[in-house]
Amino acid sequence: MKFQKLAIVFLSSLLLMCAGLAASAQTVHEPSRGTAERKDILDAMRPMMEARVGPPVEFVVNWMRSGHGWAFVQVSPQRPGGGVIDLSRTTFASQAEYMDGLVTFALLRYQFNRWNLVDFVVGPTDVFWQGDPLYAQVPRGLTPY
Known part of the structure; x- marks a missing residue:
């Protein structure tokens, strides 16, 4: 009887631990289209990009992951409706x-x-x-590689 109770306690603890590991593995996610989280992340980037290429800017999202209070994004900026941004008319003209x-x-x-x-x-x-100490702080799975 003692062995059965001990086994039940052990198995219950093991299941709780596995559930916790599974939950932590799922915390880095791709914010879905149309969600407030995705919009807020992109809107936080918009002033930086518009200051460099001029407004208005919209983003094609190539990669977006969020988790543990961090987000990492790869986007292709464009003009609304898919218009191309002319690099020669931006602050990047000399670096293009x-x-x-x-x-x-x-x-x-x-x-x-x-x-x-x-x-x-x-x-x-x-x-x-890769190799930047800042990025060593971010959760696994946030960056593409």
Whole structure:
């Protein structure tokens, strides 16, 4: 009888631990289209991009993950309706030949009841976040690689 009770307690603890691990593994997610979370993340990026390429800007989302108060995004900026942004008419005009277009990566942190831009790179030609101590703080699965 004691063995059965001990076995039940052990199995219950094991199940709770596994459930906790499964829940923590699911905390990094892709915010769905149309959600307030997705809109708020993109709206936090918009002033930075519009200051560099001029308004208005909309984003095609290539990668977006959020979890544990962090978000990492890869977007392709464009004009509303799919219009191309002319690099020669932006603050990037003198750097255009060294850039991979306007593909933009951004790291955001949810603090003070809003998403805040922590880091961004426009047109990188490498995986800039690998080896950066800042990105060592973000949860697994937030960045693409």
